[in-house]
Amino acid sequence: MNLTGFHVRTRPTTPGDMPVLEAIDLEADRTVGWRLHGEVLSPAARAASAWTSVLAQRLVIATDADEPAGYVTAYDANLRSGTVWLAVASTEHHRGRGTLMAGVGLFLTELFSQYPIRRCLAECAAENLGFYESVIAEGTFVVEGTFAGHHRRPDGSFTDVSLLAVERDHWMETWGRFVLRRVARHDNERNVDELRGLYA
Amino acid sequence: MPDVELRPFAGSDTPFAYAVACDNDPSWIRVCATGLPTPPEFEARLWADVNALFVVHDAMGAVGVASLYSVDHRHGTCWADVALLTGPHDAEQIRSSVAIGAARHAFDRLGLRKVYVPSPGWQPPTVDTEHFPAETEATLTEHLFNEGMHWPMRIQALRAEAAR
Numbered sequence: 001m002n003l004t005g006f007h008v009r010t011r012p013t014t015p016g017d018m019p020v021l022e023a024i025d026l027e028a029d030r031t032v033g034w035r036l037h038g039e040v041l042s043p044a045a046r047a048a049s050a051w052t053s054v055l056a057q058r059l060v061i062a063t064d065a066d067e068p069a070g071y072v073t074a075y076d077a078n079l080r081s082g083t084v085w086l087a088v089a090s091t092e093h094h095r096g097r098g099t100l101m102a103g104v105g106l107f108l109t110e111l112f113s114q115y116p117i118r119r120c121l122a123e124c125a126a127e128n129l130g131f132y133e134s135v136i137a138e139g140t141f142v143v144e145g146t147f148a149g150h151h152r153r154p155d156g157s158f159t160d161v162s163l164l165a166v167e168r169d170h171w172m173e174t175w176g177r178f179v180l181r182r183v184a185r186h187d188n189e190r191n192v193d194e195l196r197g198l199y200a
Numbered sequence: 201m202p203d204v205e206l207r208p209f210a211g212s213d214t215p216f217a218y219a220v221a222c223d224n225d226p227s228w229i230r231v232c233a234t235g236l237p238t239p240p241e242f243e244a245r246l247w248a249d250v251n252a253l254f255v256v257h258d259a260m261g262a263v264g265v266a267s268l269y270s271v272d273h274r275h276g277t278c279w280a281d282v283a284l285l286t287g288p289h290d291a292e293q294i295r296s297s298v299a300i301g302a303a304r305h306a307f308d309r310l311g312l313r314k315v316y317v318p319s320p321g322w323q324p325p326t327v328d329t330e331h332f333p334a335e336t337e338a339t340l341t342e343h344l345f346n347e348g349m350h351w352p353m354r355i356q357a358l359r360a361e362a363a364r
Contacts (some may be wrong), residue, residue, distance in 0.1 A: 052248075080226070081345040119341065128236040145338020145355060150314070152275045163338050 002058070002105040005183045008099055010058035010106050013071060017059055018047050020068050024089050035108060053077075055084055060103030062094060062159055069094040072107045074120070082118035082168075084111070101131065109179045112168045120166050125151060126159045140175060141166050201297045201331055202258060202286045206266060206305070209253035213266040216255065217265045218242055222281050226346045227320055231352075232267065251278065251306055256298050258329040263287065266298045268306050268315070276313035278306050282326060296328040300358070303332075320344050321351030333362045 002011045013021065022043070041049060051057070055077040060070040070090035077084040086108075090100040111117060121144075124132060135141045141164045149158035209217070221228055231237070231245045247253070251271040256264040264284035272280040277352070280302045282295050301359040303315040319326040321344065327334040331345055342350035 015204055076233070078229070080233065080235060081343060081350075119343070144340050147236075147314075147316070147337050147355075147357065150275060150277060163340065165340065 001110050003110055003179070003183075005102055005106050005179070008103045008106065009061050009063055010072075010103055010110070011061065013057045013059050018043075018050065020059065021050055021071060022046060024068070024070060024091055025166070027092050029112070030120055035088075045125070054118075055115065056107075058107050058110070060100055060107075061191070062099050069099040069103060072100075072104055073116075074107075074111055074117075077117065079116060084115075084117050084120050085139060086120050086122040086185070096131070099193045100116055105175055105179055106183075107200070108166065112172055112176060118168045120168075122164045124162045124164050129162060132164060136164070136168075140170060154160055201300075201328075202293050204263075204294055204297045204301065205257045206298065206301050207257060208244065209255050209265065211261075213255050213262075213265075214243055214246070216262055220285055221263050223285050224283065225345075226268065227323065228281070229318065229320065229344070230267070230281045233326035251310065252302070254298075256282070256294070260295060263294065264298065266302045268302055268310070271306075271310065271312065273312075276311070277310050277316065278310070278314075279316045279318070280306070281318065292324055293328065295323075296327050296331060299326045300332045303358045304363055307363050313360045317356045317358065319354050319356070320346065321353060322346055325354055325356055327356050327358065332358060334358045336353075336355055345362075 002009065025046075055074040057071065057073045059071045061067065068091060070088065071087075073087040074084045075087060083130045086104075087103055089101060094100055108120065111120065111177045129136075131140050136143060143162050144165045145163045147161045147163070150161040151159045153159060221232055221236060221242060226232065231242065237245055238246070250267050251270045252268040254265055254266045255262050264282060266280065266282045268278050268280050279300055280296045282302070284291050284295060284298075299317050303317070305317045306312040316337075317326045325334075325336065337355050337357045338355040340353040343353040344351045
């Protein structure tokens with residue numbers, strides 16, 4: 001299921017998207033703070049890592065310009081416990097504009113609708129916490145811990161990384177319902193209609 | 201603290217590690233998150249993203265496996281996990297000793313500054329804070345499922361400066 005919203009749509013990543021994913025990673029120097037643990041991988045290793053331990057991955061397309069705004073990945077799923085980790089990477093052009101967050105909203109709705117996942121967690125660097133301010137304030141995302149001094153900055157100082165959690169039940173009763181009833185379109189409307197019935 | 205030794209893991213130790221996984225797979229979250237893997241899958245997961253892998257020995261012999269994984273040299277951090285056979289040994293104290301020993305390896309051999317140790321809520325926190333000033337930096341609520349219940353997962357942080 002790939003949902004389309006007002007300004008964004010999602011679609012699965014394919015091997016043909018590797019140059020796009022790589023450009024997004026390198027543009028934001030993702031190797032410093034993201035899943036790559038500070039390493040610069042060879043193109044072959046990068047291609048392999050893009051799908052390693054991944055449950056679902058979507059490219060987020062800004063529909064106005066029909067260009068990638070970033071990508072979202074659900075990885076390290078624990079299906080016994082119903083948990084998964086979320087990684088979000090934005091292009092610099094769309095950073096702070098809300099485009100990717102709209103894509104995250106579609107992706108979480110897809111994820112919680114299709115998999116037996118009941119909670120999703122994300123690491124969030126202190127400098128990015130502001131992007132989640134409103135959803136933290138309303139209780140959709142909960143800060144469940146903070147790794148003090150986790151990231152080393154170029155000047156030698158350290159910054160924190162917070163762990164955010166979003167619960168399926170809360171999401172689908174609030175934003176998920178909004179996405180399905182007001183926002184989402186889909187090439188197979190029957191799928192969305194069925195989901196709307198479930199979360200009416 | 202019980203006397204334990206962390207010996208480097210050899211390929212011939214893989215059957216023992218698989219026995220540990222079969223013995224208590226819900227607790228070995230890193231390797232068994234999606235259930236007990238097949239032996240070939242297990243071997244791949246055992247080594248994936250791992251920087252140091254040990255067999256844990258106490259006076260009775262080999263009792264478990266420990267690893268340092270997700271090493272981030274850029275930020276000086278890594279994660280440690282400990283999986284022990286169930287049995288008559290003092291598992292809680294051994295688990296704590298092993299986690300502290302693995303963390304010291306990370307600090308003294310790998311030059312890292314911070315080690316995270318997760319522990320499932322049905323066990324006491326892995327690191328006994330009487331023996332090392334670990335801090336619980338995150339408690340993921342109802343994060344794990346075991347024996348029909350949801351349990352928290354605690355993440356303790358050990359810092360290099362506290363080890364010196």
